[in-house]
Amino acid sequence: MAAAAVVEEEEVIIVGAGQSGLAAAACLSLRGVRSLVLERDDCVGSLWRKRSYDRVRLHLAKHFCALPHAPHPDAAPTYLPRDDFARYLDAYAARFAVRTRLRREVRRASYDVAAARWEVEAVDLAAGGKVELYAARFLVVASGENDEKVVPEVPGIEGFPGKVLHACEYKSPEGMKGKSVLVVGGGNSGMEIAYDLAGAGAVTSIVVRGEVHVVTKEIWNVAMALYPYLPLWVIDKLVLLMCAVVFGDTAKHGLRRPAIGPFTMKCTTPAYPVVDVGTYAKIKSGEIRVLPAAVKSVHGNLVEFNDGKQYPFDAIVFATGYRSTVRRWLKSDDGLIGDDGMATRSYPEHWKGENGLYVAGMVRRGIYGSYEDAEFIAEDISKQLHPEAHGNGNNGKQEQLLAS
Structure with missing residues (x-):
């Protein structure tokens, strides 16, 4: 009989290494919270690198298309070409030491009430589908609206x-x-x-x-x-x-x-x-x-x-x-994510569910939405893990972002 897979313990599991997942990981890291990003493809930002046509440029000016704590340089074009933005995501992941596991396809994620943790099953596509098990107090769904x-x-x-x-x-x-x-x-x-x-x-x-x-x-x-x-x-x-x-x-x-x-x-x-x-x-x-x-x-x-x-x-x-495929693997009925795999609640109440479940970049607000979601989520998780350092910081942060 084959030995059972070892369960790897993490504070936060993030599913998806696109702009939303990277932003969430970076914001958590800056608050001293450890996270691990699981990504099905073999690179970060695969939508931009592998599924976009050559002539793509961002439709919004660069100051609307930056992730938290990393504005685009003054010398960058106002409307970034696809390849420039893909390189920006690579540099962003490196700058904030985002921990990623590439070629990991999440097959199931469910909440264990008794253990008060999320249990995530993924397969290593580079290793013939070897099963990996993870457990975390918090789960961030950041696999995007353009999944399939x-x-x-x-x-x-x-x-x-x-x-x-x-x-x-x-x-x-x-x-x-x-x-x-x-x-x-x-x-x-x-x-x-x-x-x-x-x-x-x-x-x-x-x-x-x-x-x-x-x-x-x-x-x-x-x-x-x-x-x-x-x-x-x-x-x-x-x-x-x-x-x-x-x-x-x-x-x-x-x-x-x-x-x-x-x-x-x-x-x-x-x-x-x-x-x-x-x-x-x-x-x-x-x-x-x-x-x-x-x-x-x-x-x-x-x-x-x-x-x-x-x-x-x-x-x-x-x-x-495209369509989201979240409902195929996420076993949760708290109403945060609908049958279409997208957030069911309207902005700005869309990002937080029950039992430590969050969604990032799943309410069709583009790169700027990824920015805001990452800050909201990281602040909320950090406040739960380190309440002594916060006071009312989360409310103030959210009000500041909504007014920006």
Whole structure:
């Protein structure tokens, strides 16, 4: 009989070595709290290094995209390229001596009431699936909203003769010049990939089924700067006024705006406005064709849409998003995380559950949200472990962050 795996004791287990997990580990370390980060991939920040296309730049200015205690240098570009941000995450992990175990896939995490601790089972993917057991008083879920790609089931897609990709597999338009390419999905990834393809000479079409707000980086950064000072509806009015000046009536070109304002939408729903990188100009010029109906089926190289139209394509890129997989391994019914694997409570009450359970970066607030969550969580855990050093520090810290 094989010997049982040894249980490794930690103060805090963090699942996920993306921006949220690294930030939480760093903030804990600065407060003298030991943590261990378990990461399924073979590097930190794998979303940026392995699942992003080559031309990606951060949509927000760098001061909105820094993690705690490590601002970007003055010499850094205002909008960081993907590779620069990936290197920043590497340096961040090294600077704060973040303890990581890479190639560890968490299979189960449950709370033992009698022992008052979280028990975590992971497998070492680099060692043939060897089982490892961990125990910790606190568990931080930081595995992100972009954990597993979502690809719709399309009848006949298996017979399509060309290349079929998800956005996480798309890197560049190399080899696409002169080819007819369909991009399915009108979010930020779909719009940027369509722009990338059209700029390289591909005959590009994009499926945009729903309503969408289109903004510029500059307009959105103005909105972010105003957020601490103005109500959402006022910010929406100003954003839409600026968008009207810059874009005109986007509905004329197949991009209908929602009734809900862009900043309210960002703060209260899972949807994000599209930050335009030049796609809209190519739509207006006809270089990118907008198709308003969903894909119904595929017949050879012909794609049929729900409005009955058919067009031939040489390649299809599904920019259809991702899903969280937290509910597959987290055994907890305290209501902190919903069936979709995301935080169920609205900001700023979303990050803390029962029995030492926390979530970081699971409420769709981007890098800035990762920053705040990390500080909240680290302060709360530190206060429980070292109450003599805190007093009312947690409330003061949270009020300071919410006002920033």
